Amino acid sequence: xxxxxxxRKPLRGIRHGPATSADLAAExxxxxxxxxxxxxxxxxxxxxxxxxxxSAERPSLWRNREFLALWTGQVVSTLGAQTSGTAMxxxxxxxxxxxxxxxxxxxxxxxxxxxxxxxxxPLVDRWNRRTILLVSEVCGALALSIVPIATWLGAVTVVxxxxxxxxxGLCFVFFGLAERAVLPRIVPAALxxxxxxxxxxRSRGAALAGPPFGGMxxxxxxxxxxxxxxxxxxxxxxxxxxxxxxxxxxxxxxPESLWRSAVAGLRRVWxxxxxxxxxxxxxxxxxxxxxxxxxxxxxxxxxxxxxxxVGTMLGIYSGGGLAGAIAAGRLHQHFTPKTVILGANWIxxxxxxxxxxxxxxxxxxxxxAACAFVGPLWNVVIISYATLLVPxxxxxxxxxxxxxxxxxxxxxxxxxxxxxxxxxxxxxxxWVLAAVMLATAIAATASPAVRHAPPLPLPEDGxxxxxxxxxx
Numbered sequence: 001x002x003x004x005x006x007x008r009k010p011l012r013g014i015r016h017g018p019a020t021s022a023d024l025a026a027e028x029x030x031x032x033x034x035x036x037x038x039x040x041x042x043x044x045x046x047x048x049x050x051x052x053x054x055s056a057e058r059p060s061l062w063r064n065r066e067f068l069a070l071w072t073g074q075v076v077s078t079l080g081a082q083t084s085g086t087a088m089x090x091x092x093x094x095x096x097x098x099x100x101x102x103x104x105x106x107x108x109x110x111x112x113x114x115x116x117x118x119x120x121x122p123l124v125d126r127w128n129r130r131t132i133l134l135v136s137e138v139c140g141a142l143a144l145s146i147v148p149i150a151t152w153l154g155a156v157t158v159v160x161x162x163x164x165x166x167x168x169g170l171c172f173v174f175f176g177l178a179e180r181a182v183l184p185r186i187v188p189a190a191l192x193x194x195x196x197x198x199x200x201x202r203s204r205g206a207a208l209a210g211p212p213f214g215g216m217x218x219x220x221x222x223x224x225x226x227x228x229x230x231x232x233x234x235x236x237x238x239x240x241x242x243x244x245x246x247x248x249x250x251x252x253x254x255p256e257s258l259w260r261s262a263v264a265g266l267r268r269v270w271x272x273x274x275x276x277x278x279x280x281x282x283x284x285x286x287x288x289x290x291x292x293x294x295x296x297x298x299x300x301x302x303x304x305x306x307x308x309x310v311g312t313m314l315g316i317y318s319g320g321g322l323a324g325a326i327a328a329g330r331l332h333q334h335f336t337p338k339t340v341i342l343g344a345n346w347i348x349x350x351x352x353x354x355x356x357x358x359x360x361x362x363x364x365x366x367x368x369a370a371c372a373f374v375g376p377l378w379n380v381v382i383i384s385y386a387t388l389l390v391p392x393x394x395x396x397x398x399x400x401x402x403x404x405x406x407x408x409x410x411x412x413x414x415x416x417x418x419x420x421x422x423x424x425x426x427x428x429x430x431w432v433l434a435a436v437m438l439a440t441a442i443a444a445t446a447s448p449a450v451r452h453a454p455p456l457p458l459p460e461d462g463x464x465x466x467x468x469x470x471x472x
Contacts, residue, residue: 103418
């Protein structure tokens with residue numbers, strides 16, 4: 001132990017007084033996970049001990065005003081996004097009656113995940129992240145407000161809706177990367193998995209309430225869901241104003257070219273076998289579930305499903321995700337990445353073949369809820385794993401590289417779903433998705449990186465350490 005130079009750094013820092021792993025990682029410019037590991041080794045050999053007086057005062061996420069401001073604003077904004085997201089394909093189908101057109105608009109909304117994530121990551125690491133958050137919300141609101149105007153003027157076209165969807169997707173990309181990068185600035189490292197679980201609950205809760213709300217508002221008036229979403233953007237901007245921490249990147253090195261920075265993120269992702277395998281599996285899952293939603297909407301409509309019924313069906317689907325997000329806050333401590341990755345893929349492979357045997361919106365929603373329950377635990381484990389291992393100055397570009405690989409398939413999925421529905425109909429399309437999911441589960445099981453995945457490195461950041469038998 002005494003010959004380990006990396007282990008000496010935290011020991012020197014603790015001699016000046018109690019400190020957490022996050023404090024020491026920042027002081028010595030080290031990785032948070034590695035610092036936590038060295039603290040545990042020092043405690044194991046009696047060099048340090050837990051400061052029980054201070055650890056009794058562990059921070060609470062719900063007393064963190066900045067996290068609450070961010071989280072609450074995004075609850076409203078995400079609810080608005082789900083509301084307009086449900087209304088968008090309904091508006092396309094009501095305007096043109098073409099599933100292919102709905103697929104084109106859906107693909108336009110997800111295209112930024114493919115073309116913008118990679119360059120956006122270095123920019124998030126380079127620019128003021130507070131500015132990125134605010135500008136993303138303002139631009140999203142302005143783009144969306146055009147839809148009600150076009151609806152009232154009777155000038156709605158597929159090209160117009162696709163352009164709005166693309167701008168919204170672009171804002172989503174920049175906001176999502178910036179939000180993940182600022183989270184370690186406002187939340188202690190030990191609470192990052194819990195914060196990630198709360199963000200999952202936020203998204204899943206909005207996905208539960210948004211579809212039936214969007215369907216109901218669309219029944220009131222085609223422009224109403226989009227007005228509500230534009231208002232939600234404004235409320236989210238107000239929440240961002242309460243975040244006072246310095247959200248700028250602390251990197252002092254001269255910025256690389258955008259291409260070099262993007263490639264550095266890809267290289268960092270690709271060098272870690274488990275992260276690489278997980279991202280490829282996530283990409284396959286995203287391909288399936290992005291296509292699944294449109295197919296389920298088309299499956300339910302010929303059987304008398306109204307917009308409100310479709311919204312309720314998708315709300316039941318999302319209810320499983322909300323339950324999973326609530327459970328993930330505790331379950332993530334009891335499952336290794338290996339168990340989560342293999343278990344999730346095989347559960348999905350078993351559930352997808354059930355969809356073709358029903359056209360009832362209620363049963364479709366229930367089966368979807370079972371699928372959605374698993375997703376949050378997957379996200380909490382994988383996102384926490386990456387956030388704890390990646391240095392702050394690389395977090396934006398590494399996240400963007402991972403999102404490019406895993407979410408870049410979404411426009412392909414939306415387009416493929418639209419054309420598959422036109423060519424074969426909803427039931428054969430569902431069997432194609434079930435076959436893809438089965439192949440994904442088999443690939444996960446065969447992956448050596450997944451079979452030998454290490455446990456999640458959770459820093460014991462709430463417990464502060466102090467120097468113990470330093471002379472030992």
